[in-house]
Amino acid sequence: MVIDTSGEAWRGDSAADLADYLEQYAAGGYHVDQTVSASCAACAGRNFRLRADPLEGGVERTCVGCGETHLMLDSADAWEDAEPHEIACSCTGEVFEVAVGFSLLASREVRWISVGVRCVADGVLGCCADWKIDYSPSRHLLELA
Numbered sequence: 001m002v003i004d005t006s007g008e009a010w011r012g013d014s015a016a017d018l019a020d021y022l023e024q025y026a027a028g029g030y031h032v033d034q035t036v037s038a039s040c041a042a043c044a045g046r047n048f049r050l051r052a053d054p055l056e057g058g059v060e061r062t063c064v065g066c067g068e069t070h071l072m073l074d075s076a077d078a079w080e081d082a083e084p085h086e087i088a089c090s091c092t093g094e095v096f097e098v099a100v101g102f103s104l105l106a107s108r109e110v111r112w113i114s115v116g117v118r119c120v121a122d123g124v125l126g127c128c129a130d131w132k133i134d135y136s137p138s139r140h141l142l143e144l145a
């Protein structure tokens, strides 16, 4: 899978740009209210290889530093039926910084999730998967990026 770079590719110099990108990208037509950067629970690393199934709504990230694998957010629920594909940038880069954009309801429950990625090779920004959250409580998802 290649991130869509039709038209002008979005690029960013840092993980902070990824948050800006997610807010403007507004997946699903919903404004992103909060972003959380992904970091490895084992070594605090921030560079990952990714496998994603945008149809089922799931992303698995593997830390480049230590190899720890984490099914992001509620991806475990979808993973059984998922057909995950490795994520690659149009530059063939396969290592990304990752951040999750959360769209919240007035109740502060989560409405929509967007998984944003920044290719560490050339800085191109993209969204590898986004999906709807239709249950509550859902606030725990903010801890599971």
Ligand SMILES: [Zn+2]
Binding pocket: 040, 041, 042, 043, 044, 045, 063, 064, 065, 066, 067, 068
């Ligand atoms: Zn790690």
Ligand SMILES: [Zn+2]
Binding pocket: 089, 090, 091, 092, 093, 119, 120, 121, 122, 123, 124
């Ligand atoms: Zn790239």
